[in-house]
Amino acid sequence: MIDVVEIQNILPHRYPFLLVDRVTDLKEGESVVAYKNVSISEPVFEGHFPGHPIYPGVMIIEGMAQAGGILAFKSSSKEAQEAAKDKVVYFMSIDKAKFRNPVKPGDRLEYRLNVIKHRGNIWVLEGKAYVDENLVAEAELKAMIVDR
Template identity: 75%
Template sequence: MMDVVQIQKILPHRYPFLLVDRVVEVEHGKAIEAYKNISISEPVFEGHFPGHPIYPGVMIIEGMAQAGGVLAFESMSGAEQDATENKVVYFMSIDKCKFRHPVRPGDKLVYKLNVLKHKGAIWVLDGKAYVDDKLVAEAELKAMIVDK
């Protein structure tokens, strides 16, 4: 388990763009489960949409990608992990993306990612997002760890 303070030691993102509140489980090199609590106080709800708040799909995908970044950094070996403060994860592609159900304030958005492929600095992840065990979004994400 990893709280937001520990997550901030790994990811460069900060409010309002840090989209992972807690990491529940990490299987190094294999999988991660994390979540974000969706609150009506999120700045994005001021414009998406007034009177009918829906959490944007792009934010769901970005949250998945951030969880994937935590997985990639946590999966590094000891010497590599020491150098993570000088590294950042770049998105390379998003494929097979589907949004299945809207996400609303009050929802707990659970990210579950599995490694499809990992070679060198490149990671390919199968990402799924759930609310109350209902699949709300899915995508195949490709990312690369690079020097800042």
């Protein structure tokens, strides 16, 4: 298990844009399971939408990408992991994105990502997001780890 303090040692993101609270399972080079607790106190709900709060799909995709970044860094060599503070993960593409059900305050959003392909500093991941075992979003993500 990887808690939010360790996540902050891996990812450069911070509040309000750190979208992974905990990693519950990680198989290096293969898969990651992580989650975010969606709270009504998040700034995004001030405008999306007043009186009918829905967590934006782009934030779900970004959370998937952050979980994928954790997987990529943890799957790297020890030397590369030590150099993580000098690296950042960039999106190259987002394909086949689908949003199945709305995510609301109080939901626990679980990200499940599997490696489709990894070559050098390029990662292609299949991402799915669930709330209570119900699929809420999915996408294929391509990312690159680069120097800051």
